Amino acid sequence: AQSVSQHNHHVILSEAASLELGCNYSYGGTVNLFWYVQYPGQHLQLLLKYFSGDPLVKGIKGFEAEFIKSKFSFNLRKPSVQWSDTAEYFCAVNGGSQGNLIFGKGTKLSVKP
Amino acid sequence: KAGVTQTPRYLIKTRGQQVTLSCSPISGHRSVSWYQQTPGQGLQFLFEYFSETQRNKGNFPGRFSGRQFSNSRSEMNVSTLELGDSALYLCASADARGRTGELFFGEGSRLTVL
Numbered sequence: 001a002q003s004v005s006q007h008n009h010h011v012i013l014s015e016a017a018s019l020e021l022g023c024n025y026s027y028g029g030t031v032n033l034f035w036y037v038q039y040p041g042q043h044l045q046l047l048l049k050y051f052s053g054d055p056l057v058k059g060i061k062g063f064e065a066e067f068i069k070s071k072f073s074f075n076l077r078k079p080s081v082q083w084s085d086t087a088e089y090f091c092a093v094n095g096g097s098q099g100n101l102i103f104g105k106g107t108k109l110s111v112k113p
Numbered sequence: 114k115a116g117v118t119q120t121p122r123y124l125i126k127t128r129g130q131q132v133t134l135s136c137s138p139i140s141g142h143r144s145v146s147w148y149q150q151t152p153g154q155g156l157q158f159l160f161e162y163f164s165e166t167q168r169n170k171g172n173f174p175g176r177f178s179g180r181q182f183s184n185s186r187s188e189m190n191v192s193t194l195e196l197g198d199s200a201l202y203l204c205a206s207a208d209a210r211g212r213t214g215e216l217f218f219g220e221g222s223r224l225t226v227l
Contacts, residue, residue: 032214043116044203044218090156094214100146100169101214105155 002027002095006104013081014112021076021107023091033074034092034101035065044090050074061085083113115140117219119204125225131192134222138185138206144168145187146216147179150201159202162187191224199226 007022025031035047048059055067065076074091088108092101118137126132138145146169147159158171162181179189185206191198201223205216 034215036218043220044205046215046217049215092214100158100161100171101216102158103148103156 002093002102004091004093004102004104006089006091006107008107009105010108010110012110012112015083016080019076019078019081019085019109021089021091021109023074023076023104024072025074025091025093025095025102026072027093027095029095032094033065033067034094035059035063035074035076036090036092036103037087038090038106039087047076047089081109081111083111085109086111117204117206117217119202119219119222121222122220123223123225125227126194127227128194128196130194131190132194132224133188133190134202134204134224136187136189136204136206136219138187138204139217142206142208142217143185144207145181145185146205146207147187147189148203148205149173150203150221151199156203159189194226196226199224 003026005024033050036044037047038044047063048057050057050067058064063078065074067074088106090106091104094101120135144163146161148156150156159173160179161169165181176192181187201221203218203221205218207216
């Protein structure tokens, strides 16, 4: 069965610090990978996605993620975080014909102004 | 395009009661998925419907059920509520032609069971 593991439960950073959130998945075949973000009081929104091609994917608000197939990883990065990036971030995978997304448990990011 | 709409947004029930939640997908989307979100477990997949048929099902007891109508609107039902059913129930729709898994979420229905 597919699973997704997010390494950090809660990350606290100061503004302008760099961010990297870890995500590993277990599935041996072709995968589609996603990062979703949930700002306080808002619905889940797609941050970025990887289907195929360039393993370095750029998303909204300056976020990017790198797919490393050999490590089964899809880590999220941002060079300089802002207070407005405070949110919960979810990594998700869709593999094969299963059709439904499997989510990690999420990482809460708190950015101090 | 209007987004995914879920009703009601908030509801309070007592143990043993049942509840029905409704979801209207984005126009043209024929796939509707339901997830349960709790602080400890994150998002857990309940089921997915496509063209009125349940296409995938997660690992939840039979008290959790759903259906989809011909206009793609979906409902989920939880019977004999337990305290542990308190959660945010999220509906998501997808343009399922490519089956990429990209989902568009509603704001959720927050269920509190007392």
